[in-house]
Amino acid sequence: MSMHTYEPQDQDVGWTLFGALLLGFCGAFNVLDGIVALSKSSFYAADAHYVVSDLRTWGWIIIALGALQVVAAFAVASGSEIARWFGIATAALNAIGQLMFAQSYPFWAITVFAMDVLVIYALAAHAGSQLREKL
Secondary structure (H helix, E strand, O other): OOOOOOOOOHHHHHHHHHHHHHHHHHHHHHHHHHHHHHHOHHHOOOOOOOOOOOHHHHHHHHHHHHHHHHHHHHHHHOOOHHHHHHHHHHHHHHHHHHHHHOOOOHHHHHHHHHHHHHHHHHHHHHOOHHHOOOO
16 A cells, blocks of 8 residues: 655646635625625615624625635635635635525525635635645
8 A cells, every 4th residue: 555645736726726716706796795785775685684683784794704705815826725724714704694695685695605615615625735836
């Protein structure tokens, strides 16, 4: 039984960059979503009942999550292992936040949730310290 070391493949680099880009897009979408929630609440469903608080509060929460995701996207692109885990954590937090925000605009919230799941997969399965020298 021989021990083989893992050599990063080109697809791992591609998945990592895809995860970083998608994390940045999710963050930018969240910032825009939050701004719309704060300024033009008639865009969202009128009679939505949220798990916690109201639309303005969720607007601020979504803006904060978006800002964290944008920062994480730039950090992940640097190849840091800590940034990888930070990106996974922000995507997971945003996925939970989107499910709680789904009452306002369900199709979009589920779409962003799916993007967060893809980010988590890309960063958990294909990113890591072995890619640091290839990025």
